[in-house]
Amino acid sequence: MEAAAQEQQNKSRVAKVDSVESWETFVSQANNQGCPVVVHFTAIWCMPSVAMNPLFEELASAYPDVLFLSVDVDDVKDVASKLEVKAMPTFLLMREGAVVDKLVGANPEEIRKRIDSFVQSIRVYVA
Numbered sequence: 001m002e003a004a005a006q007e008q009q010n011k012s013r014v015a016k017v018d019s020v021e022s023w024e025t026f027v028s029q030a031n032n033q034g035c036p037v038v039v040h041f042t043a044i045w046c047m048p049s050v051a052m053n054p055l056f057e058e059l060a061s062a063y064p065d066v067l068f069l070s071v072d073v074d075d076v077k078d079v080a081s082k083l084e085v086k087a088m089p090t091f092l093l094m095r096e097g098a099v100v101d102k103l104v105g106a107n108p109e110e111i112r113k114r115i116d117s118f119v120q121s122i123r124v125y126v127a
Contacts, residue, residue, distance in 0.1 A: 013060035014040070017071045023079045027097060030067045036122050037094040038115055039069045041085045048106035049089040055108050063119050093118045 017023045017039075030037045040056050042049035053070075060068035073080040073088060083092060083099065091111050093101040101118060103111055 014068045014070050020078050031097050035067050037067045039092040041071050041090040043088045046088040052089050052106050
C-alpha cells in the first residue's frame with residue numbers, strides 16, 4: 001500500500017497540453033464539470049518559466065478541484081496566439097472557457113494570491 005501512495009505522490013497534478021486537440025479536450029471536460037482551469041504558458045528556453053514549474057506543481061496539489069494545465073508555446077503555438085499570449089511565463093485563470101484573470105511574469109507570491117482568491121470566489125459561487 002505504501003508504494004502506491006508514493007507513486008501517487010510522484011504523479012504530476014499538472015496536465016501537459018501537447019496539441020490543439022488536447023487543449024480543446026481538457027477545456028471542454030473542465031467546462032462540462034464546472035471545473036476552473038489555471039494555465040501556465042511556458043517555454044523550455046525561458047528560465048523564469050522553468051523556475052515556476054515547482055510552484056505550479058505545488059499549487060496543483062493544493063487545489064485538487066482545479067485543473068492545472070501546462071502549455072509549451074513552441075509545441076502549441078495556435079493556442080498561445082489565440083489567447084494572445086506574448087510573453088513567458090503567462091498564467092491564465094479560466095472559468096467556463098473564458099479567461100477571468102491573466103498574470104504575465106514569474107511572480108510566485110502574486111500567482112499564489114490570484115489563484116487562491118480565484119478558487120475562493122468559485123467556492124463561494126458554488127456554495
